[in-house]
Amino acid sequence: MKFGGTSVADADKIRAAAKRAVRTQKQGHQVVMVVSAMGKTTDHLEDLASQVMRSKPAPKREWDQLMVTGEQVTISLVAMALEEMGSPAISFTAGQIAMVTDDRHTKARIKTIAAEKIHKELDSGKIAIIAGFQGVTEEGHMTTLGRGGSNVTLVAIAAALNADMCENYTDVDGVFTADPRVVPTGRKINKISYDEMLELASLGVNVLHNRAVEFAKKYNVPIHVRNAAHNRKGTMIVAATESMEKIVVSGAALKEKLARVSLTKLPDHPGVVADVFHTIAQHDIMVDDIIQTIGDDKTASLSFTVELAEFADAKIVCEKIAKKLKCHVSYDDSLSKVSVVGVGMRVHTGVAKKMFSALAKAKINIENITTSEIKISCMIDRAEGKKALRLVHDAFELGGKKKKTAKKKAKKTAKKK
Numbered sequence: 001m002k003f004g005g006t007s008v009a010d011a012d013k014i015r016a017a018a019k020r021a022v023r024t025q026k027q028g029h030q031v032v033m034v035v036s037a038m039g040k041t042t043d044h045l046e047d048l049a050s051q052v053m054r055s056k057p058a059p060k061r062e063w064d065q066l067m068v069t070g071e072q073v074t075i076s077l078v079a080m081a082l083e084e085m086g087s088p089a090i091s092f093t094a095g096q097i098a099m100v101t102d103d104r105h106t107k108a109r110i111k112t113i114a115a116e117k118i119h120k121e122l123d124s125g126k127i128a129i130i131a132g133f134q135g136v137t138e139e140g141h142m143t144t145l146g147r148g149g150s151n152v153t154l155v156a157i158a159a160a161l162n163a164d165m166c167e168n169y170t171d172v173d174g175v176f177t178a179d180p181r182v183v184p185t186g187r188k189i190n191k192i193s194y195d196e197m198l199e200l201a202s203l204g205v206n207v208l209h210n211r212a213v214e215f216a217k218k219y220n221v222p223i224h225v226r227n228a229a230h231n232r233k234g235t236m237i238v239a240a241t242e243s244m245e246k247i248v249v250s251g252a253a254l255k256e257k258l259a260r261v262s263l264t265k266l267p268d269h270p271g272v273v274a275d276v277f278h279t280i281a282q283h284d285i286m287v288d289d290i291i292q293t294i295g296d297d298k299t300a301s302l303s304f305t306v307e308l309a310e311f312a313d314a315k316i317v318c319e320k321i322a323k324k325l326k327c328h329v330s331y332d333d334s335l336s337k338v339s340v341v342g343v344g345m346r347v348h349t350g351v352a353k354k355m356f357s358a359l360a361k362a363k364i365n366i367e368n369i370t371t372s373e374i375k376i377s378c379m380i381d382r383a384e385g386k387k388a389l390r391l392v393h394d395a396f397e398l399g400g401k402k403k404k405t406a407k408k409k410a411k412k413t414a415k416k417k
Helices: 011-026 041-052 060-067 069-084 115-123 149-161 194-202 210-219 242-246 272-282 308-325 351-361 382-395 406-416
Strands: 032-035 089-092 110-112 127-131 134-136 142-144 166-170 191-193 223-227 235-238 251-267 290-294 299-307 328-341 368-372 375-381
Touching (some): 011 032, 032 069, 041 060, 069 089, 110 149, 115 127, 191 194, 194 210, 194 235, 194 251, 210 223, 251 272, 272 299, 272 308, 308 328, 351 382, 375 382
Parallel strands (some): 032 127, 089 127
Antiparallel strands (some): 223 235, 251 299, 251 328, 290 299
């Protein structure tokens, strides 16, 4: 059971989360709780770091050392709440359960977990509370798993323990066909496949981190996304079934804060693109879409997108690349990406036509298009992003078929007569 920051934001919510865990244990289950930092704690720590480091970025090791403190507060408070309720509990930091990661500070990946330590406490009747978002290197340095990393902790722990169910408690009712804050007709999805959720997570749906979904798919861990405020069912994320392919499009997503880097007049010979992305990878910059074209003058043009959080680092690296390769570099930091996703695309046609037509009708220009077998994405101007999301959501009737107005019904009845 994982509880996000809003679900443990204060003492009352911590007690509510603890009660839910006790109730689940009394139903005959062994229970592990993974918790995030309380409320806006991580944002507060980031703000403190920026106040101290005014002229340059904080050292990544020290950044991680600071950020992990938020979860360590929560695990202790949750353990105290459980003990007060008469339920034995024990809290663990990542180091205490040997959740070993690589040494990529701020974006670490989990390598191993000492599951036997957790099993021992569960077998003794205790509820285990584990700090999300954090890990430790083999040398003992604290690391963090990146934003949304508590979801990664949740699924990794569930996989290591061979858990029957993985419950992700948050402040929303589940996964929606589109963000209901942007699209009022967004509808809760009862069941969605790992592949669809993986695409949606990478395309801007923030309910689950895409790395968490990757873990779940690899180890076949079912995830139930639920609202911590009530007991109603949320969204189940499971392996795809044949019946899921009957639904052509399952959801729409918007990734708002994107920037594009374009390298032009690149030498067109083998190894150049490999060198470019080798350099970018060395600086831990996550690249989104990549497009390459070849010109008549035997040079290449290469463009790729990054999230705005990565843009400053990407500019520094790409200026060096451009100088080394004697090419030109340009930037556009005003982009967003609207996408539709559905396993039904594998067996149905006409999805691209419908999406492009909806955008064209509204005079929204498409700057470039990327696809996979279950998704179509269009890069557009950021100012048009939310409007575009609503348009494609309506085009595929993801909120349900539009009801006929009384006027249209009367007209249809008159024609019949």
